[in-house]
Amino acid sequence: MLSNKSTVQFHGTKEQEEQLKNVIHELKDEKGALMPILQKAQDIYGYLPIEVQTIISDETGIPLEKIYGVVTFYAQFNLNPKGRYHISVCLGTACYVKGSGDIYNKLMEKLGIVGGECTPDGKFSLDACRCVGACGLAPVMMINDEVYGRLTVDDIDDILAKYE
């Protein structure tokens, strides 16, 4: 079975852990505390890898699976960090009919990750998004704040090369 643990090495600090534990101790006796704990944890670390979820499980007594179930239910939580260069491919209607699905697949193949993941070196992360408001340029993707439009699959190599 394919494990869903992040391939990017965890670089959590003692300070972050301290901060998270304080949050948990403040909230843990309240009903429904898991959601705010997870939100704060993501604020602290930027994402919720197994190391962070394990701290939450140990401190609250909530089974790790239950926490993971909540994290994977809500789109707001990330299991992987954002890369130095975060790529979002628009899969909105206009971009999709113009072939952004192929662009997205090409990126997954090229980077060796699936949507929602980050390359092990922490450089690129990839996500699908809905409409960035540039339908006239469809198909569109963004890398950090840079917008790339009227893309074809053949453009991908050159664009990624700019970030090497």
Added chain:
Amino acid sequence: METIHLKINGLDVSAPAGSTILEAAHQAGIRIPTLCYLKEINEIGACRMCVVEVKGARNLVAACVHPIGEGMEVYSNTPKLIESRKKTLQLLLSNHDKKCLSCVRSGNCELQQLCREYGVDDENYYEGVMNHYEPDTSAAHMIRDNNKCILCRRCVAVCEKVQGIGVIGANNRGFDTVIGSAFEMGLGETSCVSCGQCIAVCPTGALYEKDYTNQILEAIADPDKYVVVQTAPSVRAGLGEEFGYPMGTDVEGKMAAALRRIGFDKVFDTDWAADLTIMEEATELLDRIKNGGVLPLITSCSPGWIKYCEHYFPDMTENLSSCKSPQQMFGAMLKTCFAEKEGIDPKKIVSVSVMPCTAKKFEIGRDDQAAAGVPDVDIAITTRELARLIRRCGIDFTMLPEEGFDDPMGESTGAGVIFGATGGVMEAALRTAVEVLTGEELGKLEFEDVRGTEGIKEASYQVAGMEVNVAVASGLGKARTLLERVKSGEANYHFIEIMGCPGGCVNGGGQPQVSADVRNFTDVAGIRAQALYRNDEGKKIRKSHENPAIKKLYEEYLGEPGSHKAHETLHTSYVKRKVN
């Protein structure tokens, strides 16, 4: 309590306030179909099989969670409801791997039964995208095949609420929802304890034990192998259900006959080893009490409980009895004492056990379980697998004569047979410990305080001027409650019996599956336990220390209980594990 009056299908029905429509209907003998509902365990009204019409209600309501009200008019079998249930089933089938012919649950699948009842005549009515999952085979004892999962969450609920473990749950959402473990780890990587209660409650073939029936038939067919079988106490109390006997029928004699016809070289009984366990464990208890050892002493017969203790109470592994479980003690004596006496090379012996348990499949692979340098037990199968084996061998179970076990490892006492019920090990140990301590014969052998299927039982006995406090817990959620009381100093015991499954081994994860329809309104563990208590009552010898075969074993081979040789062969060690 206030009584509520209502009408179901035009019949006057009354039931206590707070009852659900389903409960009121059941009391009136009206069956409403269910699928996700497990009484007191999974009451989520999710599957919509139990929908009923309530006069004045805007929509169909889920009978399993909807409370009754005064003057309510309920209809449970209108054409509209039958159509709704049929649609629900067809929708479930639209994402279900329908390989029923080769499915382990074919014939006793709850989904299949409902499809038959509701006349589902086109299983591909809703054709569309289907999920495909790789079955999870990582655990020693079982397989999860999510292609057959209907997301009822019964396994999730029993794991979390009854066993207090929670290593499985629903991941992702919508069409991608899948039951699994954290970070999609295989079950074998998690702190799953192998109890198999998830299998026991699964309505379909999504969860099943790893099947070793063919390996047994191959071993029996191999002229170089000497294949010996042992059967745990609870197997005789459950096996009959597979062949149409009412729940609670003791089929010991027919079971022994069936095993002989399958072709085992020796048909022995784990009950013999249960008596042996009592000798060792009672000795260990008395030793710890007299010499200031770690107390409370906690039983070690249940491998699900042992693994649970190692994961969740690693600081209490010192409290565990060092005794191997009866299964392992049996295997150890088979491959040492018996092999020596009979002049058989232990490497040629295939030691097979039939257990009501799936954790036994994990236990046989543990370290420090190889008295003769080879594993004490080679193959552990469940009661369900034995039933399959009997059918595969073309044996007409109901027509079999009643036969006994072979000597010497088939001779047992009433104390050994009650091991299968919660409190049974405690009672068996007390029968021996009290007589050893007082040197007097017990007047009454029944220790009623430790009988019954409540999750936690406590008792205190005056023995030879000493007060002995005991407790019994079954089901790991209850075990946790009890142990937390021990750790906080709130409770003080000398001896605790813990069984991993609620009600003890009779309700083990390897026993015949009981459909939720029956299970929700039946004390399965209690009824099966009665078969064992009746078996005990009918025995001439009912105390482990009076078992002649065990006495002889000590005289001729082991020396004293707790001797050096006994420790080398019959005792084991534990590890500390992580939670994940």
